[in-house]
Amino acid sequence: MRPHVIVNVAMSADGKLSTRERRQVVISGVQDFNRVDRLKAGSDAVMVGIGTVLADDPSLTVKAEECRNNRIRRGTNEQPIRIVVDSMARIPPNASVLQKGTGQRIVAVSKQADAEKVAQLRKLATVIEAGADRVDLESLMDELGEMGIQRVLVEGGGTLIAGLIAAGLIDEIYTFIGNIVIGGKDAPTLADGEGFSLESEFCRLTLIEVHKLEQGVLLHWAVDHST
Numbered sequence: 064m065r066p067h068v069i070v071n072v073a074m075s076a077d078g079k080l081s082t083r084e085r086r087q088v089v090i091s092g093v094q095d096f097n098r099v100d101r102l103k104a105g106s107d108a109v110m111v112g113i114g115t116v117l118a119d120d121p122s123l124t125v126k127a128e129e130c131r132n133n134r135i136r137r138g139t140n141e142q143p144i145r146i147v148v149d150s151m152a153r154i155p156p157n158a159s160v161l162q163k164g165t166g167q168r169i170v171a172v173s174k175q176a177d178a179e180k181v182a183q184l185r186k187l188a189t190v191i192e193a194g195a196d197r198v199d200l201e202s203l204m205d206e207l208g209e210m211g212i213q214r215v216l217v218e219g220g221g222t223l224i225a226g227l228i229a230a231g232l233i234d235e236i237y238t239f240i241g242n243i244v245i246g247g248k249d250a251p252t253l254a255d256g257e258g259f260s261l262e263s264e265f266c267r268l269t270l271i272e273v274h275k276l277e278q279g280v281l282l283h284w285a286v287d288h289s290t
């Protein structure tokens with residue numbers, strides 16, 4: 064069975080995830096940071112696209128000791144499995160996600176990835192090959208499900224999220240909307256990619272909760288799979 068997939072992003076008041084140069088921006092505060100840390104700790108795996116790894120170099124680790132200890136008490140590794148979607152195996156071997164913290168890493172590549180790069184990557188991570196020239200996200204999710212991964216938190220970026228939406232693979236979305244305007248028509252948003260033209264292609268959402276948090280607002284949506 065495919066995993067339950069939750070997206071979490073922080074966006075500016077005008078819906079941007081970072082600057083047009085793809086420079087990371089602090090959008091939320093400590094309370095939201097702790098909320099996301101708990102969300103991560105409650106997931107079997109945390110996933111990002113290679114664009115986010117190259118732009119931000121995140122470790123995707125759970126930071127709070129209490130959350131890590133809770134995971135150990137539940138009989139899992141202190142860190143969720145960390146997954147990077149990276150068709151061409153571009154991830155640098157010294158990327159924080161491969162180097163920091165304990166636990167399994169998975170890099171999903173396509174058949175187009177250079178064999179030598181993939182061989183090197185296998186020393187640092189489990190490599191899943193899915194898709195001819197781009198990672199086939201449906202096959203990837205099937206394979207993650209077969210590995211026993213039931214709950215995946217996707218932390219961006221907008222290109223990967225757009226691909227997951229297009230494939231109908233997302234179940235819930237959390238968006239924290241912060242009190243800044245970043246601007247720029249080329250700045251990343253929640254769902255970049257090509258966009259949808261037809262109403263029948265739009266991703267329909269049901270609002271679960273609205274919560275004022277620090278100087279922003281947290282929206283929790285369920286994806287409507289019935290249409």
Ligand code: NAP
Nearest residue numbers: 072073081085112114115149150198219220221222223226
């Ligand atoms: P991204 O979504 O992290 O990664 C996109 C890449 O994933 C694609 O270019 C593609 O590269 C790979 N990919 C492989 N198969 C795919 C598929 N089937 N569908 C979609 N993507 C696929 O990159 P991004 O859109 O450039 O986002 C990075 C920006 O978002 C940065 O500026 C970062 O700071 C920002 N960000 C913000 C937040 C936030 O919460 N505010 C969170 C995360 C990121 P290959 O074809 O080479 O594999």
